[in-house]
Amino acid sequence: MATLSSLNLVSPRVVANVLDSTKASSVKVPYLTQPWKRVSQLGSRRMKVIRPVRAAPDSISDKVEKSIKEAEEACSGDPASGECVAAWDEVEELSAAASHARDKKKGNDPLENYCKDHPETDECRTYED
């Protein structure tokens, strides 16, 4: 819980992450006494909660596009200036981030992600003969 408090006030994304995880911890408790409700209702609630709060790749793509325009503007003046070079460096950094986000998105199976954190739940139990 110490980590949660230290992440406060940094960015809305991080706050949302905190909210999501508290939602996850509070949801399970009322259903301990009503196991017949557990699977169906918990299942539907759970799906809303799993989603990791990262910047959606679309916003990164927008950032890449914007940074390229800015770099072209900065370099229209003096191509060897520090501003021009720094602007293209930013383009490179954002392109790399976009490519990593694309790779991450490719491998994102919501069930696998959930089961990594909660292997003991019914959906994630594995049976070996």
Added chain:
Amino acid sequence: MAVCTVYTTQSLNSTCSISTPTKTHLGFHQKQVVFYSTGKRTSKRGSSSSGGPCVITCSAVDSQTVVIGLAADSGCGKSTFMRRLTSVFGGAAEPPRGGNPDSNTLISDMTTVICLDDYHSLDRTGRKEKGVTALDPRANNFDLMYEQVKALKSGVAVDKPIYNHVTGLLDPPELIKPPKILVIEGLHPMFDERVRDLLDFSIYLDISNEVKFAWKIQRDMAERGHSLESIKASIEARKPDFDAFIDPQKQYADAVIEVLPTQLIPGDNEGKVLRVRLIMKEGVKHFSPVYLFDEGSTLSWIPCGRKLTCSYPGIKFHYGPDTYFGNEVSILEMDGQFDRLDELIYVESHLSNISTKFYGEVTQQMLKHADFPGSNNGTGLFQTIVGLKIRDLYEQITTSKTATPLEATKA
């Protein structure tokens, strides 16, 4: 888990209290615990005495942290190399659970990978204002980098800052516990001399300009807003800083993986078939270079022929000693690509000193990650081999360090 050696008070002049260690073996981080026991004696290391106080000195196994440095420009395959390396040790490396989702750190059972971008002293806006790229040493805090790597190497956990690549801001720090193997990857692992001295092994990925251009086109053309011109402009703009600050690090590396366009296809500019050279420094402790057939000789080898049939353009190997920036090196070079499993196993069976634990381990590792880029050419092969050499280096270092405390107690 800790390695504890037991001393009796006859051998140490310490009183029955917990104090800062007056006697340190090999500079380990130690905690001394004094047990006052009468009559009952529990000593495992053979020190015999008639009861009396025993001092148990524990040194954390983590103080044997092996530090590996990996340097390469952005978009040059560091992430792929990291995944292959952590896979050699077993397990997948993942970002720390429950922490900042944009953390750059990867953690597996044995390894922790730290991205050196986290030591940026200027965030994106700061760099823009000063007109400085991330490649410039002025944008990086080398003092903090040195202190934290030194702390992790000696078994102390640190609060490492996080550089968020998406927002371009410096996020609040995350706790990093000392792992068995620490990998620091980024643009400047070997730039600062103090950090360089902490590294047990260092690798530099040297991608030639043509190949870099081809890889970046592959990576960025799918992005809206990018065009061939913008990709080219981005590479050209960063080149002066890259040549001035990043490229010189290759002279300090213990192993350089150089990627060049192929010589087998005249006029090829697609960059699909690659010529990869593994340049290994001679005389590095715990590291014996890979060789082909006869160590120290020079030879060219084309495995395709009667026993093995390959498709166009085939595979060509070269091995020989050389000098690289004034250092004695051995260079193993592969040009071409693998099309079939049996080509890979055939090549593996003819390489020596690859530090595998069983026949076919390299092939197995390559197949495990057949979807990674470079899995069919020298980049994947040499990255896998370097990963196995690092595992061998780690095992040599850890066995030599556990051997010495045993000798100390016998004395």
